[in-house]
Amino acid sequence: MKKAVVLLSGGLDSAVALYLAQSQGFDVHAISFDYGQRHNRELEAAKSIAKKVKVSNHQIVTLKLDKWGGSSLTDSKLEVEDGNVERTDIPVTYVPARNMVFLSVAASLAEAIGAQDIFIGVSQVDYSGYVDCRQEFIDGMEKAINLGTVMGAEKNQPIKIHAPFVNKTKAEEIKLGEELGVDFGLTWSCYRGGDKPCGTCDSCLLRAKAFAEAGVIDTSL
Amino acid sequence: MKKAVVLLSGGLDSAVALYLAQSQGFDVHAISFDYGQRHNRELEAAKSIAKKVKVSNHQIVTLKLDKWGGSSLTDSKLEVEDGNVERTDIPVTYVPARNMVFLSVAASLAEAIGAQDIFIGVSQVDYSGYVDCRQEFIDGMEKAINLGTVMGAEKNQPIKIHAPFVNKTKAEEIKLGEELGVDFGLTWSCYRGGDKPCGTCDSCLLRAKAFAEAGVIDTSL
Numbered sequence: 001m002k003k004a005v006v007l008l009s010g011g012l013d014s015a016v017a018l019y020l021a022q023s024q025g026f027d028v029h030a031i032s033f034d035y036g037q038r039h040n041r042e043l044e045a046a047k048s049i050a051k052k053v054k055v056s057n058h059q060i061v062t063l064k065l066d067k068w069g070g071s072s073l074t075d076s077k078l079e080v081e082d083g084n085v086e087r088t089d090i091p092v093t094y095v096p097a098r099n100m101v102f103l104s105v106a107a108s109l110a111e112a113i114g115a116q117d118i119f120i121g122v123s124q125v126d127y128s129g130y131v132d133c134r135q136e137f138i139d140g141m142e143k144a145i146n147l148g149t150v151m152g153a154e155k156n157q158p159i160k161i162h163a164p165f166v167n168k169t170k171a172e173e174i175k176l177g178e179e180l181g182v183d184f185g186l187t188w189s190c191y192r193g194g195d196k197p198c199g200t201c202d203s204c205l206l207r208a209k210a211f212a213e214a215g216v217i218d219t220s221l
Numbered sequence: 222m223k224k225a226v227v228l229l230s231g232g233l234d235s236a237v238a239l240y241l242a243q244s245q246g247f248d249v250h251a252i253s254f255d256y257g258q259r260h261n262r263e264l265e266a267a268k269s270i271a272k273k274v275k276v277s278n279h280q281i282v283t284l285k286l287d288k289w290g291g292s293s294l295t296d297s298k299l300e301v302e303d304g305n306v307e308r309t310d311i312p313v314t315y316v317p318a319r320n321m322v323f324l325s326v327a328a329s330l331a332e333a334i335g336a337q338d339i340f341i342g343v344s345q346v347d348y349s350g351y352v353d354c355r356q357e358f359i360d361g362m363e364k365a366i367n368l369g370t371v372m373g374a375e376k377n378q379p380i381k382i383h384a385p386f387v388n389k390t391k392a393e394e395i396k397l398g399e400e401l402g403v404d405f406g407l408t409w410s411c412y413r414g415g416d417k418p419c420g421t422c423d424s425c426l427l428r429a430k431a432f433a434e435a436g437v438i439d440t441s442l
Contacts, residue, residue: 062285064282065326065329105322108319110317111318131369147352148362150315150317153358
């Protein structure tokens, strides 16, 4: 079986990406980050999902991006705002260079275990306006990975970044997740990270809207 | 003063890069990584250098790449080989995707503090054969950074990666370091990381050869 590294936050998107990778026959090595996020509750979700689908390996990497903050998710002095799905500016929940950091560390793991495939559950359709969720960033990162690793630059074993939902709506992704048997009840999206989802942050709003559009019950509520 | 993030390993190259950034008028924010390296002795060197030149800030980031090893620097089961400066294959000291990870985290810090400049002391001339020390990787990474950060992709404040030694020999770099007043005695290069440099690993050999070529005394010995 070919190995794949799957970025698993514990949220909806990455859970569907993980099930998808398994359905495509990959031997999944999941990786999650304890980056000082306010909602580190999501790491418990990541562990539950990894356990449920019996991944070969689940790495939880500590990398404290909250040392310099720059985001309401990593700086306790900033508030998580109530969400607005119509907004067009960059929200304060944006974490500087987060997906670049995650993909770089995933590339390091991929090269160490000989995996040529990395999965990430980003979408550029109905998302929070994060620049690092866009196709052109994913393409740029894949190029950089193949210039900066021995597998890509010397051994002719290029690493591919799979972003299967990059041009899908979240509703489409949820329908796919339902077909794949994703246990949505194990996933966690709320940025505020309390005992129960707040229902009013960007992430809760996008999730609720997408489940409604997909006509699927969100079993996490 | 414009801020710059300088990757500071504690070795020779990054020390010269740091002095160079200061000489160019940058307000230096240094960043070092505790990545599980065998020679974490270099972090003490990094602290000494940062203190000596009075940087504005020095972040030491813990990110345990030794969780998956893949290198004799991060896997205690592998030996650091004696060096051979004529070799052309990839040595076992190569750490998967290390410079990509370091540059990504540096980009996160840069964006959080509003710095448009990142310095890295890599060279593709007389080096250990690491793919992530080459100009084309640095160029690819700079593109990815500017696609994946708000500064680069939205605000028209592109981030530049300075690799001032990428086309210089280590001897040229040492001569420049001498002009800049670098305290070579504070730097640490040995991969084996004992009390004193071993003198026989790749890193010690490259260093000794370069000081000899430059006609400069290595005050660390």
